[in-house]
Amino acid sequence: MKRLSVFVLTLIFLDLALPVDSQAIPAFARKYGQNCNMCHVAFTKLNDYGQRFRDNGYQVAGQEGKESNVIGIAPPLSLRLVLGYSAYINDVASTSGFGLYGFDLLAAGVLHKNVSFLLIYTPRIDSPASQYFGDSGASQIGSLESVSLVFSNLVNTALNIRVGRFEPGYHVFSSKRSFYLFEPYEIYTFTTRNNSYVFDDNQIGIEATGHYPIGFKYALGVVNGNGANPDNNVNKDIYLNVVQTFGKGDGQTAGQRIGAFGYLGWQPLDLPGTVISPTGETNGGDNKSFYRIGGTASFNLRTLNLQVLYMMGSDDKALNSLDSTKNYEYSGGFAELDYAGLLNNRLVASVLYNWITPPSYDSERQMMAYSALLRCYTGDWTAVNVAFHVEFTHRETGKDVKYKENMIGLALDFGF
């Protein structure tokens, strides 16, 4: 039994340890003839300039309508490939091997002044071939990680609309643009029982965002709340994120930034089990609420950046299969310290601390993890870049009996 649980935990760990889909869009760099560090501290983490570029619908801030659209440039296609070698050791077993840890195909660009798009296609490369074409119905061979249209500057910079499947605006510290390839932010992927919502998922819906010269930003969204799957109830989830930057910059590499976010969602207890809509939605009933709230902060000192996130989550007691008399309440977060140095930030070093504190009756899921990484970038290439990446994570799960795991990954992170 113990072997089985170790095996299951190992699988879970490896599944979580697989890189999240990451974003760096070299097609933009090709378009502008600039190197990656124009927009990135070092790819994939955005600097202030890149953040403004993204906030402005993939247009250079203040230069809207003064650049070529996708018709006038090379096809705006990019790919991201992460391959390498990883080793995993837990209390009773170890394993290692080469891996293809991530592959994204990206297209993005400006269609017209203040109208842009982003598309990320992620082929499934990590499952048995039988799952691609098997007769069990699992025929999905990839996923549209993101596909969205952005209508920018509808009311100056105060209103921008994004529709489609996108990364919700409460992700001020995006796991998709984090330096960490193997071990993202644990609290983002912590799921509760009977609830299909995953904080880290891209969601389908509509989002309004705005940014102001005083350094204030907001994101307000309405989404299905269950990733790319068809909706399963008539209630829609809503969220709000606000941040305020102090000093110059956007808090990415300059200035100091604090923020707060909240997400209110609904999860059906009564799932009819049959598809009732031609487009796949079901009319799940007996919807129960859950929420996630938290705060963020980003502090910069010269070449150092400290990012902190604290989050609390609560699911209605009806969703709590462990103790139906109480809401399932948990908290967690992370603190990450990044350093970028050498010429043009050719070297990145980072340490990361993750923690999750579930309710006492679910203490087996209590978790803390330490991670560290080094990334070295190879050259001054416009819109092509290769980073050598080494990342280590030590994780302990459980309260009274701790389950310890170590993972080290070496990777080539290639963006074109």
Added chain:
Amino acid sequence: MRDLKFLFPFLLLLIPVLSYPQDQPATPITTVDVHSIGPQKLGYLPPIIAPPNNPQSAAKIQLGKMLYFDTRLSKDNTISCATCHDPSMGWSDAGPTSSGIDKQKGGRRAPPVSNAAYCPLQFWDGRAPTLEEQAKGPIQNPIEMGNTHEVMIRTVNDIPGYVAKFEDVFGTPTITVDMVADAIAAFERTVVTTDSPFDRYVKGADQALTPLEKKGLEIFNGKGHCTACHWSAHFSDGRFHNLGVTPTDPAKPDEGRYAITNNPADRGAFKTPTIRDVALRPPYMHNGSEKTLEDVVDLYDRGGRVGDPNLDPLIVPLGLTKNEKKALVAFMTRAMTSLNPEVADVKPIPASDFPK
């Protein structure tokens, strides 16, 4: 492998990306609308294309050169174009701002004439669409040459040597303001600096730049964010930005481009100057408020001036290290300084050689 067949269509999609011509010759900047296209890659300058209504000729260029150096175009015969756009000072002057007749001080630094032909708009605020229009301006500016076009034309028409040369170039003995401007512009279109270590480097001479200068170029096009505005072969977007430059008179700041467009977004915005030959013409910025290139880099590194309400959103603190700043300055100092003898050796025409 059979199961990876689904990747083939995407690999096919990459073909147009890979086959896109990366090294195609740059389109002559004077023939494209810089205001509707986006940033272009750094590179070597394309040939100047003269406008159809003012074709180049050797005689016109020589005439324009004489006019450029001739102080008789000014009200009191003391100021010529070259007074403020001195070939020996990077085609600008000692600054920080320029002196006109009666030693009056202007509010802005003299923009360089070298490579001005590549600018889609002239003057710091872009109020002149062509070199020809630009050439007319200072003549009747009360604190520059202080003349009027009418008086200047009478003066030139009273000089038989000029009358003969204008007749030779334009086919008529009656000199007009447009002719004067056309000739000066024709000369200015020859003041182009196409041969710098950077140009040699991008043409394939890897040793043309030192290792430090190569690092500077990388910073210039990356972490330094310089190519956010200083893009294209001209190292300028030809657009207007408020960089948070310290105003000469804080109580009455120069409104820059706003005075021309009345667009609040243009308040305090000035045209991006070229980086070519930048080391030859300190001090810097539209008002000469930054003495050295090191000061300029420091200004950008700080993210402009604190409290500027109309700071361009392109301006953010950069977090440059001391070595990165050093590399940037090295790149801008030697690598961007031209080696064109035909431009560097232009000498003022002595008064004794002016048409009589």
